[in-house]
Amino acid sequence: MYSFTRRWRQCLIYIYFLSLSLSLSLSLSLSLSLSLSLSLSLRLEGEVSGVYLQSSPCAGASGERDSGYDSLRRRMSVLDRLRHTHPVWLLLTLSDKEATRILLQQPPGVFLVRKSSTLQRKVLSLRVSDDDASGGAGVCDFPVRESQYTFSLEGSGISFADLFRLVAFYCISRDVLPFTLNLPEAIAASKTQKDLEEVAQLGAGTTVIDGPPLRLRHHLGNNEDSSDDEDLCDEEEEDYGVSLENDLEQGLRPPFKARRRGVRVGVKVALSFRKVSGVFSTFMTPERRAVRRIAELSRDKSSYFGCLVQDYISFVQENKGCHTSGLDLLQTLRQFMTQMKAYLTQSSELDPPIESLIPEDQIDSVLEKAMHKCVLKPLKGVVEVALHDFQVSSGGWQQLRENLALAKTRRPQDLGVDGAVPPDPMAIEKIRHKFHNMRKMYSPDKKVSLLLRVCKLIYTIMQDNSGRMYGADDFLPMLTYVLAQCDMPQLDTEILYMMELLDPSLLHGEGGYYLTSAYGAMALIKNFQEEQAARVLSSEARDTLHQWHRRRTAQRTAPSVDDFQNYLRVALQEVNSGCTAKTLLVHPYSTTEEVCSLCTYKFNVHDPENHALFLITEATSQQLAPDTHPQRIKAEIHSHPNSQPFHFVYRRVPNLNLLWTSCQLAYS
Amino acid sequence: FTMAAGGGAGNKTYSFKVVLLGEGCVGKTSLVLRYCENKFNDKHITTLQASFLTKKLNITGKRVNLAIWDTAGQERFHALGPIYYRDSNGAILVYDITDEDSFQKVKNWVKELRKMLGNEICLCIVGNKVDLEKERHVSVEEAEGYAESVGAKHYHTSAKLNKGIEELFLDLCKRMMETAQAEERAKGNGASQSTTSRRGVQIVDDDPQAATAAGGCCSSA
Numbered sequence: 001m002y003s004f005t006r007r008w009r010q011c012l013i014y015i016y017f018l019s020l021s022l023s024l025s026l027s028l029s030l031s032l033s034l035s036l037s038l039s040l041s042l043r044l045e046g047e048v049s050g051v052y053l054q055s056s057p058c059a060g061a062s063g064e065r066d067s068g069y070d071s072l073r074r075r076m077s078v079l080d081r082l083r084h085t086h087p088v089w090l091l092l093t094l095s096d097k098e099a100t101r102i103l104l105q106q107p108p109g110v111f112l113v114r115k116s117s118t119l120q121r122k123v124l125s126l127r128v129s130d131d132d133a134s135g136g137a138g139v140c141d142f143p144v145r146e147s148q149y150t151f152s153l154e155g156s157g158i159s160f161a162d163l164f165r166l167v168a169f170y171c172i173s174r175d176v177l178p179f180t181l182n183l184p185e186a187i188a189a190s191k192t193q194k195d196l197e198e199v200a201q202l203g204a205g206t207t208v209i210d211g212p213p214l215r216l217r218h219h220l221g222n223n224e225d226s227s228d229d230e231d232l233c234d235e236e237e238e239d240y241g242v243s244l245e246n247d248l249e250q251g252l253r254p255p256f257k258a259r260r261r262g263v264r265v266g267v268k269v270a271l272s273f274r275k276v277s278g279v280f281s282t283f284m285t286p287e288r289r290a291v292r293r294i295a296e297l298s299r300d301k302s303s304y305f306g307c308l309v310q311d312y313i314s315f316v317q318e319n320k321g322c323h324t325s326g327l328d329l330l331q332t333l334r335q336f337m338t339q340m341k342a343y344l345t346q347s348s349e350l351d352p353p354i355e356s357l358i359p360e361d362q363i364d365s366v367l368e369k370a371m372h373k374c375v376l377k378p379l380k381g382v383v384e385v386a387l388h389d390f391q392v393s394s395g396g397w398q399q400l401r402e403n404l405a406l407a408k409t410r411r412p413q414d415l416g417v418d419g420a421v422p423p424d425p426m427a428i429e430k431i432r433h434k435f436h437n438m439r440k441m442y443s444p445d446k447k448v449s450l451l452l453r454v455c456k457l458i459y460t461i462m463q464d465n466s467g468r469m470y471g472a473d474d475f476l477p478m479l480t481y482v483l484a485q486c487d488m489p490q491l492d493t494e495i496l497y498m499m500e501l502l503d504p505s506l507l508h509g510e511g512g513y514y515l516t517s518a519y520g521a522m523a524l525i526k527n528f529q530e531e532q533a534a535r536v537l538s539s540e541a542r543d544t545l546h547q548w549h550r551r552r553t554a555q556r557t558a559p560s561v562d563d564f565q566n567y568l569r570v571a572l573q574e575v576n577s578g579c580t581a582k583t584l585l586v587h588p589y590s591t592t593e594e595v596c597s598l599c600t601y602k603f604n605v606h607d608p609e610n611h612a613l614f615l616i617t618e619a620t621s622q623q624l625a626p627d628t629h630p631q632r633i634k635a636e637i638h639s640h641p642n643s644q645p646f647h648f649v650y651r652r653v654p655n656l657n658l659l660w661t662s663c664q665l666a667y668s
Numbered sequence: 669f670t671m672a673a674g675g676g677a678g679n680k681t682y683s684f685k686v687v688l689l690g691e692g693c694v695g696k697t698s699l700v701l702r703y704c705e706n707k708f709n710d711k712h713i714t715t716l717q718a719s720f721l722t723k724k725l726n727i728t729g730k731r732v733n734l735a736i737w738d739t740a741g742q743e744r745f746h747a748l749g750p751i752y753y754r755d756s757n758g759a760i761l762v763y764d765i766t767d768e769d770s771f772q773k774v775k776n777w778v779k780e781l782r783k784m785l786g787n788e789i790c791l792c793i794v795g796n797k798v799d800l801e802k803e804r805h806v807s808v809e810e811a812e813g814y815a816e817s818v819g820a821k822h823y824h825t826s827a828k829l830n831k832g833i834e835e836l837f838l839d840l841c842k843r844m845m846e847t848a849q850a851e852e853r854a855k856g857n858g859a860s861q862s863t864t865s866r867r868g869v870q871i872v873d874d875d876p877q878a879a880t881a882a883g884g885c886c887s888s889a
Contacts (some may be wrong), residue, residue: 471697472738
């Protein structure tokens with residue numbers, strides 16, 4: 001905290017300095033230090049939008065030229081125009097045939113961006129004259145190359161942070177194209193933001209295209225100022241980008257906002273220059289922007305996504321008791337995030353579509369980051385407390401503390417270290433400090449990267465003293481020794497948190513490996529006292545194996561919207577006291593067996609072996625097999641056109657099922 | 669939405685996890701260091717360490733990313749095996765041809781792996797240190813016969829002379845690819861079956877579960 005405050009103070013000095021001569025220092029320093037693609041994209045926004053529709057490069061087709069003064073007053077840049085009207089030209093799902101049909105009705109220069117099904121990538125489809133290079137087809141496709149952080153046209157050396165910048169650039173410069181792009185007339189002619197929104201609303205319908213569905217527009221900019229400040233105060237946001245292109249709406253804000261915006265930009269620039277690797281972090285900007293938009297959407301309860309997220313967060317905050325263990329809690333969280341990612345990729349609530357901002361192979365990791373921010377950040381405190389409580393109530397905490405204390409007294413060779421030199425007390429202190437920082441993070445990725453830094457430090461110490469490279473035979477005992485020396489029982493739940501919440505696709509990588517090693521080392525310490533450690537461990541490890549396997553298979557099946565309805569109402573029917581119903585948290589992949597054990601616990605049933613879950617309709621009663629999935633059954637029945645009323649009932653496996661009929665259920 | 673490797677069928681990338689098992693001192697670490705020599709990925713924080721290594725290959729036009737997980741071979745760490753080998757597509761079980769005990773250890777691992785992961789994991793049994801042929805204590809016939817009996821392949825290597833290592837990994841990759849492809853086909857069939865058999869209120873629906881539970885490879889690009 002201290003170092004952050006200090007950093008913050010230094011930043012303030014930069015703000016004063018920068019806000020004085022903001023525009024000048026910005027363009028100078030940026031072009032000095034940033035790589036080609038970035039400075040280009042910045043210039044697009046800074047200068048091109050400063051020149052504002054410079055005699056309308058897109059006016060070629062309409063013939064009517066925009067007066068420079070007019071547009072200056074309006075402050076409408078090409079980029080702004082593109083951003084507000086993407087439903088007109090960004091049509092990712094349009095087929096080859098459809099695109100050709102539409103463009104052929106347009107004058108040369110008119111374009112679309114879409115995903116080509118034949119090429120399996122995005123293309124810029126451009127109307128060319130009939131005798132042009134297209135071989136008479138009239139339409140040319142220029143493939144878009146997506147590298148790790150940038151978009152560019154095939155064959156061109158210039159790359160851009162997102163599709164909007166790419167298209168804006170080609171409205172002005174031809175580069176690899178036969179001529180510059182023309183904005184459809186309605187867009188070029190719009191004078192105000194409102195005009196543009198109307199164009200966008202009508203969408204494709206009037207200007208260019210008839211056919212594709214309109215996208216719902218959401219205004220996400222309401223609380224952007226506050227969220228910005230929050231970002232800056234957020235210790236985890238280390239990648240302060242130079243975010244001149246901050247928000248899509250920004251260029252259209254009323255002038256009085258301009259000063260404040262300037263200051264904010266100043267902060268970000270100052271921070272990024274303070275970072276040694278600032279040049280690279282600046283590439284994070286589109287990603288950060290996308291993450292922020294999703295985070296905003298998640299707070300907007302008028303969106304479906306916002307509702308799902310906010311409801312879920314309240315549910316977890318208010319119902320800590322509904323989980324059987326820390327593991328269960330974390331797995332539920334992980335599943336929710338995975339489902340929300342799937343929802344975002346399928347729905348059109350994100351506007352502009354994420355595909356226009358982020359290269360395709362990065363989308364998943366950006367969504368993952370956004371989920372951490374939307375879900376894990378607000379829940380970090382609650383989850384931490386809950387995990388600790390579970391550990392205390394199970395007795396695990398006490399046992400761990402005792403064993404840690406014991407293990408700490410052991411020499412490296414007692415823990416299996418053979419020859420390699422261990423870290424000295426000073427290095428241990430340094431490692432403890434890193435672990436403390438790790439605990440402050442909510443993002444499992446960032447936690448893992450700090451864990452990796454610890455591992456790296458251990459390796460460096462080992463290697464410095466011998467010059468050789470070490471495999472697991474040497475590393476694992478050393479890690480065990482280090483964890484014992486650090487004497488931090490909290491690390492146990494930290495490791496669990498990372499293991500369960502890390503994006504499953506990262507578990508095979510380096511992070512997954514060292515996380516596994518840390519888990520293993522901690523498990524050895526936990527069972528240090530017991531000579532039969534091996535036996536205990538293998539049964540425990542077997543459980544984990546089972547859990548992981550379940551999780552992996554669960555995540556593989558694509559979730560549907562039904563999955564969000566994670567609640568199941570189950571009634572307990574008792575012979576003498578009638579029925580009581582409870583709403584339980586039941587996941588789509590939960591088996592009847594799992595639901596039964598939840599019921600045993602919730603209804604406090606003492607003879608679970610005599611109970612089972614039944615599906616009851618007016619006419620029938622069916623005992624569900626242990627390996628069936630109640631939520632799926634529910635979904636199946638719901639999807640049936642004339643579904644009968646039905647209930648899930650947990651009751652004694654009877655010889656007298658007649659009793660049942662007398663029971664009336666209040667089922668909502 | 670799929671978790672599977674991205675891109676069209678043509679440019680698919682396989683990601684495989686391979687776990688390295690065997691007693692301490694049989695040369696697991698040198699073996700894998702040899703294989704990944706000079707090919708360290710500088711994106712990794714722990715570059716130049718031998719516990720976790722990656723390698724990119726191109727096999728018959730298909731891209732393959734290998735993640736190689738080393739394990740600690742000492743007896744006291746044996747119980748941690750499962751957390752390392754879970755989700756593995758392949759396992760390399762190394763013994764020292766001059767050390768009978770280390771071969772016995774390999775047999776124990778094979779038993780455990782088959783029990784825990786079934787046939788979905790490709791096993792390689794590797795007799796290392798063939799540069800010490802004169803001191804051999806595990807006969808070639810016995811080792812190869814054993815490997816065959818458990819559905820594993822046997823290889824002879826020398827990390828010291830860089831012998832047989834390239835072949836070992838290439839062969840393993842090919843086998844893992846075959847397994848992955850067979851699984852994809854099976855999954856494809858399973859999916860179409862479950863949609864066609866969809867009728868009315870379906871109570872038992874463990875088909876897709878069973879299909880995916882077969883485990884698998886290439887979980888991500």
